[in-house]
Amino acid sequence: MISWLLILLPLLGSIVIIVSPGRLARQLALVTSLVVFGVSVAAAVVFDGWGRGTWDFSSSIEWVKEWGLVLQVGADSVSLILVLLTTFLMPLAILGSFNAIQTRRREYYGWLLGLQAAMTGVFLARDLVLFYVCFEFTLVPMFFIIAIWGSKNRARASVKFLIYTFTGSLITLAAFLTLAWSHAQANGGQWSFEIAALSHHAASALSLNEQAWLLLALMIGFGVKVPLFPVHTWLPLAHTEAPTAGSVILAGVLLKLGTYGLYRFVLPMCPEAVVEWAPFVAVLSIIGILYAALICWVQTDVKKLIAYSSVSHLGFCVLGLFALNPMGVEGSILYMINHGLSTGALFFLIGMMYERYHTREMGELGGLARTMPIWATFMVFFVLASVGLPGLNGFVSEFLCLIAAFTAGETGAYPGVLGPWYAAIAALGMVLAAMYLLIMVGKVVFGPTRASMKHDEHSGLPVDLTVREITVLVPLAIGCVVLGIQPDLVIDNTATAVADTLAVYQDLFEDRVAGTAAFVESAFQGGAR
């Protein structure tokens, strides 16, 4: 019930906004999203799956019996955490758009809330078809948001975004259907799209070869979404052209749909193939990390820089997932949240600056620490969070992913198929991240003030941030600090669910690993306590 509420409330809000007068749209949207956030927090409070691998809030509606279509929703701890991220970011995104969006408000806020419904649906779906429908439907609102309220090159960006991701997920759909067919054959012709049943079937009944094809097809769909090198090129364009809130949601949640898909489908469905191909995926993600980081370095457009940094950061996330050990997967889940908070905040900040100066070129900006001290403080703070300053959120997750890749060798407490070299090379990405982000901060926040910089008097905004804008940023900053100090909030609560997902790998690795030295076990426990 509460799951349906989380999905349908924003949808309802969206419809109400579309039919209500335009001047009320902002307030209605904000209220709706706050209510949804309240509901999700309440759900988190009563949720009984924290620290356990169980599902809660489950509900199912029989739909088309012949195809086995049952609309099934529910939440385990990982889903619920990502739902919380979504519901947390959405009011901020709406609040952050108050000034930026002046045209066609009803549609804008309607689409935003529709997007939220779809994203929540993705995380809460326990049925493959429902998942796919929500997964695809996220494209539509984002398409409109970019295409209508985006900047100069918006038409190209939106079409590219939609067709690229649409193509990828169609391949994934074909794979899902093939899997469901295989499952139906094994079950005497009774179709089912229940994720758990299909995962179990795929992991146990498919041959290595079949799993490899399934892996490929799933990676095409989710890899585009993540985005993994070399299918990332829609992202810089879409990010750069999207309006601020669009970028925030895109970076904050939409990219996570890809990694969530990897976690929810790829890992449980094709374990043997994953073990076989994890090094390959890891290499792709490491290439992505370094490649995108170097590209960031030479960007002159601040927003594009942050966009490419997303490619780089999500590489860590994928690396952690494919380390195939609890530490890596937990780190990766934490990373999803952290990246949503810090990169979302960076997009907000750049949007706020852009509203005032109408430029994002580093060559035309400088010395904002003097003109906009509050903005500059937040900027430095979130850049540090993004760089992975210990004490802030990015650090823990990035490090967990790296350590996980490091230890995921043939032997060890948490075996996998990666190894120290993967981590060592990926760690260069951290160094590069620090460099390009700090160089950017150096130029924009400090540095000399440029003559070309003109604060736009007509923007209706004061020189420094308004109370509304600060209200947008403060919760994100709090989130960064809280998760920096208490990453256990995420890690401990999802540990069992992750362990359940990875149980199949433990079995697989038992064959590979001769024996695990006890002292390493103890050493690890001593070190990572």
Place this chain on the structure above:
Amino acid sequence: MIDKLWFLVPELILFGGVVVVAILGLVQSNRLRGWVPWTTALFILAAGAASPFIYCDEAMGSSGLLLPGLAGPACLIACIVAIGLLLLSIGRVDRGYETAIAQGRATFDPIRATGGEYHVFFLLSLAGLLLVSIADDLIWLFLALELASLPTYVMVAMSRGSIRAQEAAMKYFFLGAMSAALFLYGFALLYGATGTLVLTEMQAAFADQIARGELGMLGIVGMLLALLGIGFKLAAVPMHLYAADVYEGAAVHVTAFLGFIPKAAGVMAFMILLSTMGWAEGVGLPAPILIMLWVVSVLTMTLGNIAALLQKSVKRMLACSSIAHSGYLLIGIIAGPGAGFNAVMLYLLIYGIGNTASFAVLSSLQRGGVELESVEDLAGLRHKHPWSATAMAISAGSLLGFPPLLGFWGKLALFIAGIASGRLVLVLVAAINSAISAWYYLRLVGLPLMADRNERSDAVERIDSPWPRLTALVLAAMLIMLPIILGLLYAVTDISS
């Protein structure tokens, strides 16, 4: 004989409608003439309402038809879509002439009026479609197919005064005649191969031949020619070339009609014919036929979609897209009875609604008294006609197959059927084709909703009659809402009983 007549009740209702409408269309009174479309609708509704009782399971069980379950769903689907097609033509047929009469600038002259004829042909073609679904021998099938097609040639010719309509009709007629010759020759060969015209006996003969491993070349070639010829009705490659020209030449309400009725007739004929040769005792189709269908399906969807990419005329674009949809439909036909045919029927309904919705939008608009031509005419439509723009976007999204719109579920059904019959490659090709089609469908979404207005589109206005507009809105709403009762739709279009 009597029970055969019993099965003809819906068709007879339609024929009755033909008589009534033909007379009504010649009445001097403007008011009574205004009743023509509504009378037509009444008869269509009556036929549709009768079908569940006529084609009930007990009756069909002893009907001796090859696909006994086909008739009921076919009748329902045809009638539902036909109502939409009819509504979008209200106020379109004889528009200038009727307006002139209403304003007293002209007097009614039965020779000049075409309103009654249009509706007569409409009903006849629809009756032809229904007859296809209950065809039990080859002659019947041929006649039914021609009954479905022949009126459309005339409808194209008289749809508007433009010379292009005449040209389109000529092309349509000659190529249609050629295709009819082709499949009639195929029928002859089939007769030669089996010695019977009755479809059930033919099925037994082929099953016997296959069981003995001596399915002759005669039968194969006959089937091949028959399928290629009927492919014209579907606008399947290589018989698709006429589609763009004819669709463009015809008036928009006739184009909408062409996009559905002949196609549905062709698809049903495909199912019936193929059932004689394949799937007996779980064997599947003979390899040559399977390969041919496979190739035709791939070529049809691919060529249709890529041709649509280049089109500047909105009607040509939709024409090409309807070619592509025939390609998708062939997936279900390849998949065979059961899931495959059910998916085909479901897809027909869903495609029919989506296609009709998009043409209804076009039908509700005009620019300087003539139809919209270029896609650019739709640019910035939302400024003056937000609802029409929205309906256009929704129908394009549904035709594209974007979840959660109705079109997606149709495609999903086809994909499921295709995969369940082991045609994964075909489904992948279809998936890639869907992605290609996104390009031009997105233009139909983006131009009305996002683009700025230009000089051409500034002059776009609504036509007087509200009905096309309303049809568009209702159908668009159906595209959004119907997925909720997907189970019901599935049950309605289930022909496997």
Place this chain on the structure above:
Amino acid sequence: VTAGVYLVARMYPFFLLAPESLHVVAWVGGLTALLAATIGMAQYDIKRIFAYSTVSQLGFMFLGLGVLTTYGAAYHVFTHAFFKAVLFLTCGAIMHGFAGQLDLRKISGLRRMKGWRIVSWTMFIGCLCLAGFPFTSGYFSKDAILAEAFVSQGPGFQVLGWMAIFTAFLTAYYTFRVWCRVCAGEVRCEPGDEHHGDDHGGDAHGGSFHPHAPGFAINIVLLLIAAGALLAAVPYFMGNEAEHVTGGWIADMVNDSTAASGLPGHPEHPGSVVEGVEAHHGSILGMDPHVAMYSISACVGGLGLLLAFWLHLWRRQDADRLRNWLLSRFWTRWIPVAMENKWYVDEFYHAFIRAPLWLLGHIFHAFDRYIIDGLLVDGTARVPRLLARCFRPLHNGMLQSYAVTMAGGAVLIALLMLLMLQFFTGGTAT
């Protein structure tokens, strides 16, 4: 700054899984320590000297980690935090007081100036600790690392150990070079060119510059931290249990270290011992085996200190003479030049790391834009359109052409069917 060490220490179990990486860490640490120390010797900017000393000490810490004494490394982090805080604070006080002047050639005799006594003596304490003067905190922590370098087995760890001892000598030298120059000697000062708001411009230029001494608060803080720096030696004398009292994180480190001692690569019976450096590894870390190291490092520390006093306090001209002597000879000229230019590390970094990476960034960006996005993505996207253009001539609007194409198409499809049939079934199914 020391976060890096902390990280490595935290990740210790994972490094342990790959002992080779620890050797790398040790060597990198040792070389960093040496290099930074030599750079520190030749700089004139006080703050920069202390910065390089930090780098050098970090090198020590990494060395400690590399040779498997997390305890030593962590302890050094701990002590270093105290005395480096003292040094940088005094440095800041001087910088403030002398209007940004940090050149050690321009300031002298600070301890005799009014109000600067506390600064100069706390600096002295800091220097003592940094130099590893016997019984200061730095002495014990550094010893722990140095001794362990000899104890552990690894490629060239003996050399590394002696290198570290030499570095310790250099450390003592350059720290007291600063103190002797700045705090001792004749009273002399030249103000910097940074004017503070409360300075009178005329005064600064007129030669009657009055350095303003640090306030009471700063002095108190300095004293407190200096005391802390001295007291940081205390944990060293506590037993194992007592060490747990000093803070959870040191205890953790010790636990790590204990775990580490069980490692296969670790010497249970350290064999080679150089010059009587005793190397038996006790159950309680860092107590007994370092006796020899006490004396050695005390000696080198003292030596370095003496050298500094000689060259920079008693006979300052000798230092310049030494420099000139080195410069005048072709074979030795590179030593001071390289040292003063920080071994060209910055230039090296720029030429071999930064510039190539920057170039690579541009190449990747172009690659991303034109090859991946332009060629692969947009190129693929253009394929359907190109195909469509190929088929366009078929839609020419001519009835006859349509009829021919349809008939031809039918024949083509029939042929294709036969061909594929041949291909799939070998032509058996007819």
